[in-house]
Amino acid sequence: MKKAQLEIACFNLDSAVFAQDNGADRVELCTNRTSGGTTPDLELTKTVRDKVTINLNVMIRPRGGDFVYSDFEFEQMKSEILALKKLQVDGFVFGILNNDGTINEQQNVELVALANPLPCTFHRAFDGVKNKLEALESLIECGFKTVLTSGEETNVVDGIDVLAALVEKANNRIVIMPGGGLRSTNIGLLKEKTNAVFYHSSAIIDMGEIANPEEIKALKAHL
Template sequence: MKKGKLEIACFNLESAIIAQDNGADRVELCANMKEGGTTPDFEITKAVRNTLSIDLNVMIRPRGGNFVYSDFEFEQMKSEISTFKKLEVDGFVFGILNEDGSLNELQNAELVALANPLPCTFHRAFDGMINKFQALESLIECGFKTILTSGEETNVVDGIDVLATLVEKANNRITIMPGGGLRSTNVRLLKEKTKAVFYHSSAITDSGEIANQQEIQSIKANL
């Protein structure tokens, strides 16, 4: 089985540097860890972009809470994508749902088109959706390249069976990236069971917001 790749969710420049120095393949940059990640500050993103040589994806999420956005928030998301594109980031991470928990296909497709030619990841809003397998097909149609998911559970180990089925059904048309409670202690099991190619972790092992270099190295070693 070939080596898996690793994305590290980072909330500051220090973590992004630690991620790169310890073998991460990509950084997902966000703000507000306690909110589950929101759009990062422009100047911080600029500093991270100027420092990193590995790929940098940026979260586009105007606030914590649900994934149903007002017209104003949607316009804000469009503006942020246009602005961050100028920094030559490598991709975007977002997700918009309807009130009933279904995919807002029109708004997501509009953001994907705006981000083009940069690839887009649909984030863990996926785990709150009604029919995950129908959603998988819709996200492929929208033009997303990756889905970040814990398999509809609070963590990847509980969602391992769903993750394996998603990877199988995706059939290389879109990347299923397990994330949510992914650690060096469970990543080998996940790789064996799901056959996923890309994995996502914050690699934070304490109550702070800085990635742990040994944890990143250990995850990579087990991929």
């Protein structure tokens, strides 16, 4: 069985370097941790790309809050994808919903097409959708390669049964990536119960914004 991989959510250059130096397989770059992550600026992305050779995915999210966007915000997301693509990033992370909590297929398809040939991850907006299994099929049709989810709960341990069901339902058509409260203390349990192949953590163990190198090592050691 293929060894599971680890993505570290990074809010700054230091975290990205720590992620690479301590065995992470991929960096998800964003800013504004308190908002749940928003699009990093071009300057930060370029600096991280210059320092980090492991895969670098970038979040496309114009603001915190919900995942229903105005026409202006949607245009902003499109222009950010095009600008960041030029910096040789490896993928994008975003998610757009309708007011009723369903997947906005039209807008997501448009962004996936703009990102092409780079792969796209649908982020934790997924935890806000009503029908998870129906939404999963929708995301596969939209062309997403990965879904980041905590299994409806705020913490992956509480959502472990939903995560296991999603992995089974996905059946290798799309990667289900558990994230949200994932730590070295619970990643072993998640791996055992869900059989997921990719895991997501900020590896932040204090109130700051810097990933902890020892925590990254410990997370990786359990995979």
